[in-house]
Amino acid sequence: MNGNWWKEAVVYQIYPRSFNDTTGSGTGDLNGVTKRLDYLKDLGVDVVWLTPVYKSPQHDNGYDIANYYEIDPLYGTMKDFDELLNETHARGMKLIMDLVVNHTSTEHDWFQEAKKSKDNPYRDYYIWRDEPNNWESKFGGSAWEWHEATGQYYLHLFDKTQADLNWENPKLREEIYRMVEFWGKKGINGFRLDVVNLLSKGETFEDDHVGDGRRFYTDGPRIHEYIHEMSTRAFLPYGMMTVGEMSSTTLEQGVLYTRPDRQELDMIFHFHHLKVDYPDGEKWTKAPINFEQLKEIFTKWQEGMDSGGGWNAVFWSNHDQPRAGSRFGDGSPEAAKMLATTIHLLNGTPYIYQGEELGMTSPAFKTIEEYRDVETLNAYDLLREQGVPEKEVLSILASKSRDNGRTPMQWSGEKPHAGFTNGTPWIGLADNWETINAENAINDSSSVYYHFKQLIQLRKKHPIIQSGSVQFLDHLHHALFAYERVLDDKRLVVVSNFSSEAVEVPLQIHEVLISHLPIQSVDDQKFVLPGYGAIAFFA
Numbered sequence: 450m451n452g453n454w455w456k457e458a459v460v461y462q463i464y465p466r467s468f469n470d471t472t473g474s475g476t477g478d479l480n481g482v483t484k485r486l487d488y489l490k491d492l493g494v495d496v497v498w499l500t501p502v503y504k505s506p507q508h509d510n511g512y513d514i515a516n517y518y519e520i521d522p523l524y525g526t527m528k529d530f531d532e533l534l535n536e537t538h539a540r541g542m543k544l545i546m547d548l549v550v551n552h553t554s555t556e557h558d559w560f561q562e563a564k565k566s567k568d569n570p571y572r573d574y575y576i577w578r579d580e581p582n583n584w585e586s587k588f589g590g591s592a593w594e595w596h597e598a599t600g601q602y603y604l605h606l607f608d609k610t611q612a613d614l615n616w617e618n619p620k621l622r623e624e625i626y627r628m629v630e631f632w633g634k635k636g637i638n639g640f641r642l643d644v645v646n647l648l649s650k651g652e653t654f655e656d657d658h659v660g661d662g663r664r665f666y667t668d669g670p671r672i673h674e675y676i677h678e679m680s681t682r683a684f685l686p687y688g689m690m691t692v693g694e695m696s697s698t699t700l701e702q703g704v705l706y707t708r709p710d711r712q713e714l715d716m717i718f719h720f721h722h723l724k725v726d727y728p729d730g731e732k733w734t735k736a737p738i739n740f741e742q743l744k745e746i747f748t749k750w751q752e753g754m755d756s757g758g759g760w761n762a763v764f765w766s767n768h769d770q771p772r773a774g775s776r777f778g779d780g781s782p783e784a785a786k787m788l789a790t791t792i793h794l795l796n797g798t799p800y801i802y803q804g805e806e807l808g809m810t811s812p813a814f815k816t817i818e819e820y821r822d823v824e825t826l827n828a829y830d831l832l833r834e835q836g837v838p839e840k841e842v843l844s845i846l847a848s849k850s851r852d853n854g855r856t857p858m859q860w861s862g863e864k865p866h867a868g869f870t871n872g873t874p875w876i877g878l879a880d881n882w883e884t885i886n887a888e889n890a891i892n893d894s895s896s897v898y899y900h901f902k903q904l905i906q907l908r909k910k911h912p913i914i915q916s917g918s919v920q921f922l923d924h925l926h927h928a929l930f931a932y933e934r935v936l937d938d939k940r941l942v943v944v945s946n947f948s949s950e951a952v953e954v955p956l957q958i959h960e961v962l963i964s965h966l967p968i969q970s971v972d973d974q975k976f977v978l979p980g981y982g983a984i985a986f987f988a
């Protein structure tokens with residue numbers, strides 16, 4: 450097997466809770482995923498990434514793990530998991546899981562022990578202090594929670610039910626590696642590592658006078674040591690693919706995390722391009738996309754990872770983000786196809802988030818009762834406390850909430866819940882499911898689905914897509930996102946129009962690789978790219 454197989458792969462992310470329910474519980478399950486494996490195989494994906502299905506009280510939809518060795522009954526049993534793994538492999542696909550080791554649920558046995566007394570052997574698996582500092586939780590409020598019985602505070606960078614683990618403790622690290630080996634022995638093919646660049650908190654825990662504390666624990670002092678140790682001990686021996694989810698990291702760090710000679714991670718997700726509608730870093734406000742900034746970020750990361758010898762995961766969407774078509778486009782199938790072309794022909798391993806291949810949109814919820822996400826509900830309370838009017842808060846949530854990406858997969862026009870469940874779905878559906886659904890998509894050769902399928906096939910056929918160098922073309926019209934890939938004597942040019950207006954492009958086309966809207970040539974030196982059009986051609 451090619452040691453770099455993940456460089457040639459396309460990954461499909463499944464958020465099982467919202468994928469396919471076979472029991473009528475209203476929540477998707479593992480058997481539901483197994484039933485849809487043929488759908489994924491037909492689409493052409495190589496790797497399936499399952500977000501957490503471990504035992505959990507589900508305060509943060511499974512990112513609060515209570516037992517790393519068990520499947521949450523909500524999703525089924527270990528037998529169901531084994532079957533899913535076998536069936537995935539039987540179809541020539543690979544399966545990766547989520548590894549959440551920055552924190553555990555406070556219901557995890559380790560924390561249950563740790564909170565018993567200050568001298569409990571598990572106390573030091575977590576981070577306790579007599580006094581809190583001023584660091585803030587990423588879900589709002591202080592990052593410290595008071596524990597009355599033992600008279601100390603524990604650190605939680607996320608919800609207060611997600612206690613941060615103390616990676617300084619070698620015993621804890623051993624436990625983690627043993628757990629990774631358990632899944633490695635089962636035969637899974639890798640992990641997506643949740644907020645993995647936050648593991649090393651430093652030792653000083655000083656107040657942050659200029660920020661929320663993140664500069665102390667982001668890419669912290671011992672982070673590369675920990676990741677290298679975990680990789681050589683637990684990932685490499687099982688040939689696992691790894692993708693690190695990086696919170697607020699830098700390009701320099703990104704190269705360090707992914708340069709193969711350093712034996713840390715295969716690739717990373719960074720989120721800078723998904724903060725271009727966070728003015729001054731503020732998520733909870735409505736703002737247009739800063740398109741110039743978007744292009745600068747891609748230019749920097751694409752060219753920089755390429756020349757530094759690192760490797761990117763490329764993506765627009767995941768379970769923490771509003772639907773990309775609604776955010777970067779107008780929600781139309783054309784915009785969905787344009788975004789797909791843009792991302793799939795870049796340098797890196799592309800990720801598709803469930804429903805993205807159908808052009809699913811954000812649901813535009815209108816009341817607070819429709820939301821489920823802990824971060825969203827906290828933000829709602831904080832904004833209301835600050836006096837922001839209800840209507841405005843709801844409009845902010847409709848554009849920014851993580852629940853925008855978590856509505857059920859739209860399988861068919863079947864009433865009442867699009868073939869997702871026969872029960873009551875845990876969260877409502879986007880109301881366009883009667884038109885936007887997998888069944889309709891498969892029956893329509895011009896659908897977003899077939900556009901994704903074509904992009905996946907092109908990647909397999911043309912080595913330039915996987916390994917060509919990348920250079921951005923910044924001299925074209927301001928509404929265009931354009932780059933070229935170069936391999937040997939071949940030059941592949943990709944031009945996407947992020948506006949609804951047609952734009953003239955002064956470039957010469959030799960051979961069109963993919964394009965979803967009619968391209969009109971002005972003369973042999975120029976062509977017109979329609980609004981939300983995208984084209985890739987050999988120049």
Ligand code: TEU
Nearest residue numbers: 509512549587607643644696732769824
């Ligand atoms: O997310 C990490 C993270 O910090 C963000 O993506 C976060 O959701 C966003 O910044 C909020 O504005 C990961 C998981 O993907 C997410 O679902 C979990 O809630 C989080 O870690 C904690 O485990």
